[in-house]
Amino acid sequence: MAQIRFQNPQNPADSFFNALRVKVDTYFKKNKIKQTGDFRLYLKTIILFVGLALFYTILVFFTPENIWVSLGICSLMGINLAAIGFNVMHDGAHGSYSGKKWVNNLMGYVLNFLGGNVDIWKQKHNNNHHSFTNIEGMDDDIDLKPLMRVSPTQKKYWMHRFQHIYGLFLYGLTYLSWVFMADFKKYFTGKIADFTKTKKMTFKEHFFSVWFSKVFYVCLFIVLPIFMVGLLETVVGYLVMAFVTGLMIAIVFQLAHVVEDAH
Template sequence: MSISLIQQKPAKVKPIFKKTDVDRFSKTLALKVESYFKETGKSKKGGKVVTIKTIFLLSLFCISYGLLLSNWFNPWGTFFIGLLFGLTHALIVFNIAHDASHNALFKNHRLNRILSYTFNLVGSNSYLWNLSHNKTHHSFPNIADFDPDIHQQAPLIRMSPSEPYRWYNRYQHWYATLLYLIFSIFLVFVKGLKEFFPSLKSKRWLGIDRPPFREYVILFFTKLIYFTYSLLIPLMVLDVTWQQFILGYLGIHFFLSLFLISVLIPVHLVDESEFGTVDQNGHLPDTWTVHIFKNTIDFSRKSKLANFLFGGLNTHIVHHIFPNICHVHYIALSEIIKTTAEEFQIDYHEESMWGAIVSHYKLLKKMGSNKMSDHILNPKMN
């Protein structure tokens, strides 16, 4: 799996959404959400619930790491403790780092900024996440050349109609899962490092020539910390053979990768997604809000367990429209959004978690057909 260097020429201007919201849909949504918080007296941030959750997850991270290094268990027991430790990485990303980067966790912006560095703690990078996710993906989801999330799996996996078709893409719905197994390895070993160097065209995704020098220092310092505690120390301390260590390390990453992929991929890249098609002047036919509905899906929307584990990312429509609101409110807000969409006769895509995953594989199969090659390049075909 590698970062795609798109074969097409990048768009000259950023996509322009339709300005006039004829049905006043966006304004109505905003008013209803404001009314919800006024009537309930709740803060838009996380409050005590998120404070307890943050302390719990960071404690679980430390405790599971301590148990992993304790040598109290046989190799299989150590491996399962390692799985728990790997799981805490994803839980921290979903529940702490992600909301903190959106200033949605607490009212204190400085505290949010500090907690956003938990991205770095688990091998990612808060600076790059803010640029590629908050500023780029959130502004232009599923739009060719402006949303890195629909291109980073190419050329091995074709997620978007704007990607050039290659003969082996016809089999991608069969082999994609094997590539997904190394997703977390790709994130911590490849993605962040490549995007920091302009020679690999990070400018396309990040909108900058190169990151500031201090961000390079933070990147390499935190990567050193991550690789020290996750690789070097366990390798020196654990009472296992090096073969067992490598197999265990890969097994933990396989588990973590599938967990991450099962949550992150189906929310946009599903069969129902329409993707963004711009005309010759860079204009899109929909308002930004309607575009979100056409390219986002919710799964397990009412599940409190899903909300707890996934940090509300399963109720993804709420998150995109109101990213500065903490995920603890997403179940209630998703009901408001769904009923409002129905009032305005706007399709609200909702599935079970399994249904969303199945829909993703339907998209893979569809994008594996060369009949979809000109979907974006020739808008008249839409």
């Protein structure tokens, strides 16, 4: 497949893009609405992080004796992580959380705290996904092959007739795959997608953004809980949390990747 290219949206001949941009900007100005977050988003951020700290503290330092209570809190923590990704990290990485660049950068780097990598995510999501949505070889979000077929251009296997059954389980593995596989695959292969190479990283980005943040995440969410709670309890609790997070992320984002005839 040849690399996909679009006409430059800044080209004066492309009146649609320019007209749309003018109308959107006019709407915000006319209604006196900020194009970035306001006190409601900041309040939501505080609530989400306080909730995360509360769930983590209870599970790791004041572990409930009732296993079902603990698993319930793990599930709530999974929802909380997904909510932070949707409401805080996503807006920060898009530069729309605040009018201040350093605040957006800080909120974007929350993804590293959650086990991902914001530098890779910006290339994968901001550049590829939004520019080449649902295009095979460019939008990595539809690269679920061979287990799932979400584009008519992808090869069809016999098992895909059952993907509506087993797909929900695979959705739950999204977060685990992201943290422990997808980022490293892109990092070591140097490719965001089939036709997109990762940008060159500085030593600081290699050390802090990739390796330090990954090690910090593992220590915070796996090593310390093992030390405080125990190996089996940590593994089970972490898998429950990660499954719920993955399920939330996949269900929400999959709505943007419903491609006709991909069945």
